[in-house]
Amino acid sequence: MPFFAGDIFISEVLNKPVLDQTGDEIGRLKDIVVGPGEPFPSVLTLLAVSGRETYVLPWDRINIFNRRVISVAAYLKDLKPAAAQATDILLSRDFLDKQIVDINGAKLVRVNDLKLGEVKGKLCLVAADMGLRGILRRLGLEARGEKFLSLFRYKLPHKLVGWNFVQTVEPKLTRLTLTVSRQKVSKLHPADLAEIMSEISQKERRALFSSLDVDTASEALHELEPRVQYEIINEMTTIKASELLESMPPDEAADILGNLPEERAQQLIKLMEKEEAEDVQELMEHEEDTAGGLMTNEFLAFPPDMTVEEAIKELRLAAPDVETIYYLYVIDESEQLKGVLSLKNLILARPEKRLEEIMKAPAKTVALDAEEKDVAEFISKYNYLAAPVVDENNVMHGIVTVDDVLAYLLPTASQKKRRRL
Structure with missing residues (x-):
């Protein structure tokens, strides 16, 4: 079992020498691969690079892993270059400087550094650093920055988000999106969720939206700007889009359909259940800035x-x-x-x-x-x-x-x- 002590930030070990068991340098630590499906993803392999060669080092072959020493229970001469898999989740490549959803704060944040720590005997990704401290640490200026700011009686804060309160927005990282995270995202206020979705790319928005349950998706959709609504509906299959609209209150569905081209709107209405379709059609017949256009026909x-x-x-x-x-x-x-x-x-x-x-x-x-x-x-x-x-x-x-x-x-x-x- 590898020896590691305390918490480690990925910026503190990236580009550090990785040694074999005789002390020869295998290469420099390029990245760390973690596995999906856990609240705190565990480290699977290390990627060491020497020149044009990459070595994939399984975590169970690592002897020591800390800020000063990274050593492998293997001989350099016995190692063969290999490439990371296309489906691998790499901490540096896939997360540093990327955007994630802080579910607790209901906002989009940038990842400045990543914190590794022990969870049930495994080295895991435990938190994202989204503050100034993370940037300074990556630049090797954390101690100096802290000392300088202390002159002004300012204490550099630790701005960490526990990984169990994170929702990824990169499409290729959906395997790392946990059930617990999805449940927490569904509890965000639709206005907060819509604001987050408005700030990310179309590709990221598609991945985040597809992870939502129908009720959460319909509530968030109504809060979005018409342009974004159009993009989302346009990317969905006709059947899926009609089912989503059918789950919404008729006035909200009418609002969204009113922002679509007439042909597309009628195509979706025809696929809705007869009763819901009639309610929506009735609302769309009224001028939008009149009581008829503003009302909902759902009442007791x-x-x-x-x-x-x-x-x-x-x-x-x-x-x-x-x-x-x-x-x-x-x-x-x-x-x-x-x-x-x-x-x-x-x-x-x-x-x-x-x-x-x-x-x-x-x-x-x-x-x-x-x-x-x-x-x-x-x-x-x-x-x-x-x-x-x-x-x-x-x-x-x-x-x-x-x-x-x-x-x-x-x-x-x-x-x-x-x-x-």
Whole structure:
């Protein structure tokens, strides 16, 4: 078993002489190969280079590995040059100066150095250094930099990210993307994930996006700029893209489809389930900056004669399939809106009461063709979380939620308005 003591940064051993067991130099340490599938990838082989020759040295043949000495249990004369495999994961080549996702900080960071340490008796990749200290260490200036900054009473910080909190974005490194990392990425806020995806290359974005589960992917997709949405949808197969859009709330799917060429959009809609396709198609028929274009047609509506007890039972069954539940709407057989009530009022009401007895009527509404400005002012005036949208016959078509008009209410907000390419 190789002897190694304490933590080692890869910059401290790269280009160090690698000696055979007689002390002859085999070459200089060029890189370190690690294996996939672990929270902390373990070292498999060392790559030593001498002139044009490369030697692949298995980790179990290494005698000593530290900052000063790297020695191999072999004779130079017995070693034969070999090349690293195309699928090998090399720490220096594949990670130094590359970008990774810091899942804890929900941001994209640059790898300035890599930390190796012992995990269960193995030498493993345990952390990425993303700070100034890592850069200075690679330049051989860490001690000097620390001393210089101390003159100004500034302590050089250690900015390390544990490798178990890292998500790779390089396509060829997806084998090193762990299940635990993918689960943590899925817990990032969609806006944070979208921001990260906007900062990486198209190739890296494709790899990261393909590692997401359907729900996370659909939420992140809606947060992206139309240009990036178009690139992602355009790279997907038609079937996969339609399945992704089908899993989204209809208003969000309509937003994305509205940014695609008409032919491509209709092609995707035809592959969606009939009910979802009809909902999306209906939304796309309205002008985008009107209540009809802003609304979602997913809302909870019950008949006037339904009791509170029955409504609560129905609510529990329907809730998983509805994105937003701020209010319950009471409609008749002609789908005309009769009244509205909040969840609080429903819960506090007596079980035997009928909805028509506890609803607020007439409900305040906005018209299908109401402009975004008017919808925003309506929501602001009445402090509503959602505004019901009706046509000239008072038939309810959907709701506009407060986040749909947030960009208008708060011009500096990060919410983007929909726009076509």
